[in-house]
Amino acid sequence: MAHIIVVGNEKGGAGKSTVSMHVATALSRMGHKVSTLDLDLRQKTLGRYVSNRETFLKKQDLTLPTPEYSELPEVDKDRLQPGENPYDHRLSAAISDLETRSDFVLIDCPGSHTRLSQVAHSLADTLITPLNDSFIDFDLLAHIDNDGERILGPSVYSEMVWNARQLRAQAGLKPIDWVVLRNRLGAQQMVNKAKMEKALERLSKRIGFRVIPGFNERVIFRELFPRGLTLLDLKDIGVQQLNISNVAARQELRDLIKALNLPGVTVDF
Structure with missing residues (x-):
């Protein structure tokens, strides 16, 4: 059965879709069968990212490893059981279809609390929570003085993850490996960085997550989205020599994939 990766928090602008696309594409490039779902049914940023990639590759007559993207299937309300939530049914149907033919299913959640997001968290084998390096985002995890x-x-988000863990325990499933990813790190504000690092370290021991580094703030990520590309695709589209920033960003992605410690994954890029 597929290993389910959920990328989620309840705040927009933390880089969930960028992280989702880079993780999914990196796994695809390493030879794994990766399926993706976007539970932000209104914005669908990850869905747009994959669509942009397919359009760009077709125009350039290129073939590059690409994760599969699926829409949630529609549901005939007459076939629902009494009291059954239609969104639960749609997500369950999608997972049932994908997990038997995928190595990994990656689910990108919206930046708000929804029923779909809540259910997805309970399905996570690995939960990745991108977090901007500020106490505004830290408030997503815990309240501080x-x-x-x-x-x-x-x-409330930490409490939702706790509830998801409880549901998995009751179902006899293995615990969620919760990873908080410090994202959009800046070169300045060293005092704030140190405070954030200490606060996350204390909180990780209290509520049970791992902290790993993500991406520094870089212009390249804004440039990649319209073409559906990732850091790993640059040489394949004709970039002869990566600049220092791009080389550093690739190393950040390599470190991120290693730190996730996903089953059967050996980082080779």
Whole structure:
């Protein structure tokens, strides 16, 4: 059965879709069969990303490893069981179809609390929560005092993850490997970085997640989306020599994939 990766938090602008596309494409390039779902049924940023890739590759007559993207299947309401949620049914049907023919199913969640997101978290073998390096985003995980030193209590998102863990335990499934990914790191604000690092370290021990580095803030990510490309595709589209920033970004992606510690994955790029 496929290993399910869920990329989620309840705040927009943390880079979920960028992380999703890079992880999914990296796994595809390493020879794994990867399927993707976008549960943001309104914006569909990941869906647009994959669509942009397919359009660009067709125009350039190129063939590059690409994760499969699927829409949630529609449901005949007459076939629902009494009291059954139609969104639960749609997601269950999609997973049932994909997990038997995929090595990995990656689910990109919306930046808000929805029924679909809640159910997806309970399906996660690996949960990736991208987090901008600021206490505004830290509030997604826990509430802290005015000095940013003392943790006052978990946030509603952390409580949702806890509930998802409880559901998996009751079903006899293995625990969620929850990974908080520090994203969009900047070169400045060293004092804030140090405070964030200490706060995350304390919180990780308290509510049970791993902290790994993500991507620094780079212009290249804004340039890749319209063509559906990732950092790993640049040489294949004719970029002869990567600049220092792009080389560093590739290394960040390599470190990210290694740190996820996904089953059967050996990083070879």
